[in-house]
Amino acid sequence: MNTTPASPPSELEPVPDWLDEIEGERALAWVARRNAATRAAYDNTPGFAELRADIQAILDAPDRIPRAGQAVGALYNFWTDAAHPRGLWRRTTWEAYRAGATAGSEQTDWEELLDLDALGAAEDTAWVWHGAAVLRTGPRAGRRALITLSAGGADTDVTREFDLESRHFVPTDPDGGAGFHRESSKGFLAWADDAGEAVLLADDFGPGSLSPAGYPRQVRRLRRGQSPQEGEVLLTAAADDDGAWAYRDPWGRTWLLTHPDFYTEELWLLPDGAPTLPAADAERCLAGAQAVVAPGTLHVDVPASAAVTPAWDLLLIELREDWETTAGCIYPAGSLLAAPIDAFLDGSRELTVLFTPTPTTSLSGFTITAHHLVLTLLDDCVTTLEVLTPGGPDGTGPWRRHRPDLGALLGATTATGGEPAAAPEDPTLLRPGRALVDVSASAVDPREGDRLWLTVSSFTRPTVLAVGELDAAGELGAVEVLREAPARFDASGIVVTQHVAVSDDGTRVPYFQIGRPARDDAGASRPAPTLLYGYGGFEIPLGIGYLPVTGRAWLERGGTYVVANIRGGGEYGPAWHRAGLKRHRHRVYEDFAAVARALVERGVTTPAQLAVRGGSNGGLLVGVMLTRYPQLVGAVVCEVPLLDMRRYHRLLAGASWEAEYGNPDDPEQWEFIREFSPFHLLQPGRSYPPALLVTSTRDDRVHPAHARTMAYRMLELGQDVTYFENSEGGHGRAATNAQRAYMQALEYEFAWRRLAR
Structure with missing residues (x-):
């Protein structure tokens, strides 16, 4: 590992344990002092209030696309705006939804079902929406729903039965309906x-x-x-x-x-x-x-690491590891298999291979319609769709494969959003000239037919929402564009490219780069403030998508934004993820550091102008960058992070992540875990990049003690630390658009001030 050695046992006094008390009096008093210091440094400074207002205007914009889901013929949507910060649950008809989009505003005629702001006021609880399940069958179809709500946005939540006709929750007593x-x-x-x-x-x-x-x-x-x-x-x-x-x-x-x-x-x-x-x-x-x-x-007798999804009369089996069946057949990790449910449960192991990964292509997901299976594939981190059609509902007969023609949709978003092409002589470019566009598909209702919700976007072009229907051959016909989101920032001159860096072990690591080429007064290229984002865990891939807030808060100011597709994620399937598990975790951080170095080597930025940003597992990632690679980084934005890996498994949901990180109670495993425990890597006498740590008091997934104790220790060591803890929001760190706007403005403004000096 080309990194700083781990620190010896600290001579410092232990961090006080009262910081672990989520709502303890001393802990909240400490949080209040840190929040006050942060607010004093930002709230009334030039440009901050304007940036915050602009971000909130984007989040609350009335012409946003109202995403909807169908149940019993109606379209349901949950909507927040400035007048309804907690949100409205509502529904409409297909006809009204089609007719509702007009230039500059959203004019759909919605039927309001539940007002969370009014409910919260009546019950004196800051309710946050966690979803609803409308009953789709039987005499109560479309008339009853199960609604899930969280107090303050925590993972802990409640569920209540709701009467869609009376617009009230069904009382739980037998006389009132036994809800x-x-x-x-x-x-x-x-x-x-x-x-x-x-x-x-x-x-x-x-x-x-x-x-x-x-x-x-x-x-x-x-x-x-x-x-x-x-x-x-x-x-x-x-x-x-x-x-x-x-x-x-x-x-x-x-x-x-x-x-x-x-x-x-x-x-x-x-x-x-x-x-x-x-x-x-x-x-x-x-x-x-x-x-x-x-x-x-x-x-269902499949490998324990496999994920199984029922579809029609089939089992769809996604493999995370190679599987050798009793019949002697070997199927590689990352494959998708199909088997008739009844035959499989009776002991048959006749499996149909629906997808096999390649060195560049992996299965990202799939959606099921009445007669088709639509795969979303990642090809060097860019999505593509493939339609598979079984010969019969039990999977018998040959499957047909078809790549649907997306030309009409892709025409709305050009290969790089209309940006100038990158210099073709750049040897780090990955497959230059291809369309850097994201396409997604999800079934409208798998029991109702073969209609698909379709979305298309790029980093610089807003999302297009359409609905299309697959014919018997799997071709996408009758595509109807329903909404086109307006631009939220000036993307003129912005270039989007995809590159590869080379990690310490020789692995090629892709990354996307978005920004205007920076020039000096003589027209020569020069480095620019750059924000590098990563995650690298839990088999979650990072891809392409429109960046309305980043565009306004970072790209418009002349900054460059980079998304790193490092190991630990799912960009190249299970193997890419497993390459960064437990004792191999160092590869995740070496990949991220390799991207940082590549950006400097290519002249995109300098270490002093490079900020890293990540949340949750990504917060751990940037915490490692802070402590192991301080020479590569000019600032760190660390959101709802894991940082104390000695006891992460004893804090809230942490016990469920031992399969990712390892068990620190095992001395042998602690030896490699401590190498990526940022709290334990801090050393007296060293200088670390300025850091912003943000979390939520109501985060009951990753304990706020991670961020609290890290900030406390860094302040004790005399480091430049900014801390902000929102009072609600859960692991999402914010419960309303106003809160989101404040925290995002803080993060972008912090990074810009530290890098643009």
């Missing part, structure tokens, strides 16, 4: 039958019912009018599993699953009418250490 309700937890409540007379519930059922990561271990099925204690038991996860989950698929089947760790699952099918466990067995099941499933379930 379904879930108390506050990290669980779920989901419809369990066609009639809306039963639900699947995972909740905090008392002592022993939560996993070490804080997720429910038990799933019960409740009939209308039953209390949670009366529900039949379907599944209890093992005591050290991450948790238990269940869902009902679009074709009416019930599936149960546990996650022994973040990347493994055990899956069962619960046939209709199959025997379950009585409510009286609930506590006994929770008292045991092993998983307990209802006796009528059928186990």
